[in-house]
Amino acid sequence: MFTTSRGISLILALAISALVVAFLSLMDGAGLLLLLVAWGVSFSSAYLLISFMLEFLIFKEIGDIYSLLEKIQRKDLSEISEKSRKGSISPLRKINKVINSYAIARQKEIDTLQKNAEFRREFIADISHELKTPIFATQGYIHTLLDGAIDDKQVRMRFLKRAAKSLDSLDILVQDLLTLNQMESGVIKFTFTEFDLKELIEEVMEELEHKAFKRDMNLEFEVDPGKTYLTNGDRQKIYRVCQNLIFNAMKYNHNGGEVKISMTTHKNSIQVDVKDDGQGIPPEDLKRIFERFYRVEKSRNKKDGGTGLGLAIVKHILEGHKSKISVSSTVGKGSIFSFSLPLVKIDTPEDKLKVITH
Structure with missing residues (x-):
């Protein structure tokens, strides 16, 4: 009883009313009725x-603190809310808020x-x-050669090429993997120079032209x-x-598809778009295609090459140029x-002439 807010309020109220009655009894003319009324009031x-003060400003906050501590002890922090009672004037509210913030963190x-x-x-x-x-493929070719196929010249050369x-x-x-790790850790530095982006893309297209020809693309x-x-950027990385x-x-x-590369100049930037008319990317995969090894093709078909790290590297290179890669x-x-x-x-000759004129 004496550990609850009502019990403590009762004891303190009795003590205060007793002091008030004792003080009034010392005054001349204080009758019994006056003392009873004073005691009651x-x-x-x-x-x-006192009951209100203890219940809403002390015990309720202490109860919330115990509840938070129990959740922390049970490691059950999922139901903890970031909301706080801003209107509370309890001196324990700050402690409750600190513990709540700790639990959320x-x-x-x-x-x-x-x-x-x-x-x-x-x-x-x-x-x-x-x-x-690649390890299992190489092992298979080499073990086949060691088991006797090395004596056949045609088989030997074919298997060695595959290995x-x-x-x-x-x-x-x-x-x-090393490149991506170095980029994420900031080891690789970017060397910025001025270069013609159109010439760079033309070089890339020349390099891939034979692959496009093979697929009638x-x-x-x-x-x-x-x-x-x-x-202005790191030409090699771009x-x-x-x-x-x-x-x-x-x-x-x-096969027979089309890949269209276009460049658009804006006031202070050049936008590059690479468009294809292929199979497309499902919406659920769009947010993850820049993750390491993430493949839209769940079969992991390796016949076309690739490591599954290309788009992750692209993302980090462009972030190093204060740019972002977007996809639709x-x-x-x-x-x-x-x-x-x-x-x-x-600066064109006209611009220089304007500067001289002004």
């Missing part, structure tokens, strides 16, 4: 006031750790698969021949961005990948 007002840490753990599991499974494929191709794929995968470059598309985007547009397109896609109709780079303006 002082007792009831003291009880109500812990819950966010737990959520982050769970997401990281899930990402690690997926990453280990993905990289195990990617490494297993070398598998090892090349493994080397590309390792290099891409049309590579089209929409650009204004009278304009200069000068930009080359890799364009190479990857155009290669992917061809890879996930159908319609299943069955194709996809458009877009990014922007700064436009370097060249």
Whole structure:
């Protein structure tokens, strides 16, 4: 009884009313009726006031604190709310708020750790698969040769070429992993220079032209021949961005399809769009295509090459240029990948004449 708000209020109210009556009894002319009325008024007002103070400003806050501590002890932080009673004047509200903030922070840490753990599991499974494929293929070819096939010259050369191709794929995968890790850790530095973006894309198209020819694919470059598309960036890395985007547009397109690259100049930027009329990307995959090893094709068909790291590398390269890669896609109709780079303006003779005139 004496540990509840009502019990404490009763004791304090009795003490206060007794003091009031004792004080009034010392005064001349204080009759019994006056003392009874004073006792009743002082007792009831003291009880109500103290009970309210204890219940709503002390015990309720303490109860909330105990509830929070129990949830933290049980590691059940999912139901903890960030809302706080701003109108409360309790001196314990600040303590309650601090504990609540701590619990919310812990819950966010737990959520982050769970997401990281899930990402690690997926990453280990993905990289195990990617490494297993070329290693097992190489092992198969070499063991076949060791078992006697090495005596057949034609078989020997064919298997050695296949083993070398598998090892090349493994080397590309390792290099891409190292590159991505160095970019994320900030080890790789960007060397910014001015270069013509139109010439760079033309070089990429020339490199991939033979692949397009094999699949009867049309590579089209929409650009204004009278304009200069000068930009500032790391030319080698932007080359890799364009190479990857155009290669992917061809890879996930159908034979006889079309890949269209276009450049649009704005006031201070150049926008590059790589459009294909291939199979498209489902909406549920759009948000994840820039993750490591994520493939829209769940079968993981490796016949067209690729490590599954290309788009992740593209994303980090463009982030290093203060830019972003965006994508829009319609299943069955194709996809458009877009990014922007700064436009370097060249002073024309007319501009120089204006400066001299002014």
